Amino acid sequence: MKTIFICLFILLTQRSFGQSPLLKDQFSFPLGASMNPRLLQENEAYRHLATTEFNSVTAENHMKMMMVHPEANRFDFSKGDELLQFAKSNQKRMHGHTLVWHNQVPKWMNEFSGDAQAWEALLKNHVQEVAKHYQGQVSGWDVVNEAFLDDGSLRPSIWVKNIPDYIAKSFQWAHEADPNAILFYNDYGQDGKPQKMKAILDMVQDLQARHIPIHGLGLQMHINISSNNAEIQRVIQQSSSTGLIIHFSELDIAVNPKNDSTFVYNETAKEAQKQKFKFIFDAYAGIPKPQQYGITFWNIGDRDSWLRGYFKRPKEYPLLFDDAYAPKPAYFYLTNTRKNEK
Numbered sequence: 356m357k358t359i360f361i362c363l364f365i366l367l368t369q370r371s372f373g374q375s376p377l378l379k380d381q382f383s384f385p386l387g388a389s390m391n392p393r394l395l396q397e398n399e400a401y402r403h404l405a406t407t408e409f410n411s412v413t414a415e416n417h418m419k420m421m422m423v424h425p426e427a428n429r430f431d432f433s434k435g436d437e438l439l440q441f442a443k444s445n446q447k448r449m450h451g452h453t454l455v456w457h458n459q460v461p462k463w464m465n466e467f468s469g470d471a472q473a474w475e476a477l478l479k480n481h482v483q484e485v486a487k488h489y490q491g492q493v494s495g496w497d498v499v500n501e502a503f504l505d506d507g508s509l510r511p512s513i514w515v516k517n518i519p520d521y522i523a524k525s526f527q528w529a530h531e532a533d534p535n536a537i538l539f540y541n542d543y544g545q546d547g548k549p550q551k552m553k554a555i556l557d558m559v560q561d562l563q564a565r566h567i568p569i570h571g572l573g574l575q576m577h578i579n580i581s582s583n584n585a586e587i588q589r590v591i592q593q594s595s596s597t598g599l600i601i602h603f604s605e606l607d608i609a610v611n612p613k614n615d616s617t618f619v620y621n622e623t624a625k626e627a628q629k630q631k632f633k634f635i636f637d638a639y640a641g642i643p644k645p646q647q648y649g650i651t652f653w654n655i656g657d658r659d660s661w662l663r664g665y666f667k668r669p670k671e672y673p674l675l676f677d678d679a680y681a682p683k684p685a686y687f688y689l690t691n692t693r694k695n696e697k
């Protein structure tokens with residue numbers, strides 16, 4: 356507790372005397388984080404970092420199907436709106452995540468039965484109601500999330516089963532509902548999975564050939580300190596050579612990917628992590644400027660990481676801020692070493 360207060364004090368005083376540069380001011384592209392409305396409300400240190408260090412917001416969970424469409428005839432935008440309000444009142448960009456996914460689908464959708472027409476009506480209604488609700492207020496949407504398996508085949512889901520062409524249709528519906536939104540396909544783990552990467556590139560080509568509006572690719576970048584740089588670089592190159600806008604949409608760098616219970620987060624691990632962040636930011640800087648949508652971290656502090664919560668990996672430290680929300684070496688590298696990059 357004492358440490359938390361000391362770190363918070365240092366952070367706040369540094370900021371108020373303008374001694375320490377802020378992350379979001381270092382780059383010519385937006386820098387975001389996925390956020391959680393409960394933490395924004397309850398945790399002052401979290402809210403401070405969310406407000407000062409980032410200029411783009413993604414809802415970690417609160418714009419997903421399960422959250423916004425809990426019953427067939429009821430939408431609940433309350434929590435997503437809270438995040439949007441936070442973004443708006445702090446002059447931050449809001450990125451929409453996500454309209455169509457196989458995960459976090461409400462029970463009623465999973466249990467839905469109907470013919471092809473009824474399924475289409477269900478998904479179209481969902482995509483368009485959500486996109487219309489946020490129309491003009493989000494800069495872009497992850498329209499379809501994680502549709503492919505590592506072998507390049509379409510991931511089995513209620514969507515592909517009932518609406519075989521659901522990817523194209525979802526993009527079309529989203530575009531009709533919010534014609535100015537930048538529409539992304541978002542996925543993870545393309546590095547070292549050439550078939551998955553190829554499937555994504557083929558999909559882009561197919562959509563473009565059919566004049567379906569797709570504008571961007573989200574590369575989630577859930578990587579770890581041992582991820583192969585050359586493979587990541589290849590994925591970035593292949594993705595950006597489509598000419599689409601590129602978002603590193605869910606960046607975190609795991610230091611203990613095998614979930615070793617004896618793992619110690621020592622200086623060596625912190626340095627390796629810093630080097631990997633350096634590589635990622637260098638690689639992003641190499642993407643042509645007009646294609647840079649920004650880099651978004653998946654969560655703010657290590658303690659909030661989905662790797663701890665969802666994956667139950669207690670000894671994981673994948674972000675720029677530690678358990679007390681104090682900045683780590685990678686943070687200082689990004690704010691000090693690179694400060695004239697803009």
Ligand code: G3I
Nearest residue numbers: 415416452453458459500501543575605653660661664665
């Ligand atoms: O809201 C319920 C709560 O009522 C319940 O008591 C509690 C008990 O488990 O669960 C809560 O829901 C959890 C939800 O996060 C909100 O905290 C879910 O169990 C949990 O599964 C869910 O995890 C999220 C995960 O997506 C679901 O797959 C993570 O927070 C979120 O970080 C993660 O984000 C995804 C991106 O959307 C897509 N890319 C991968 C990324 C990491 O998995």
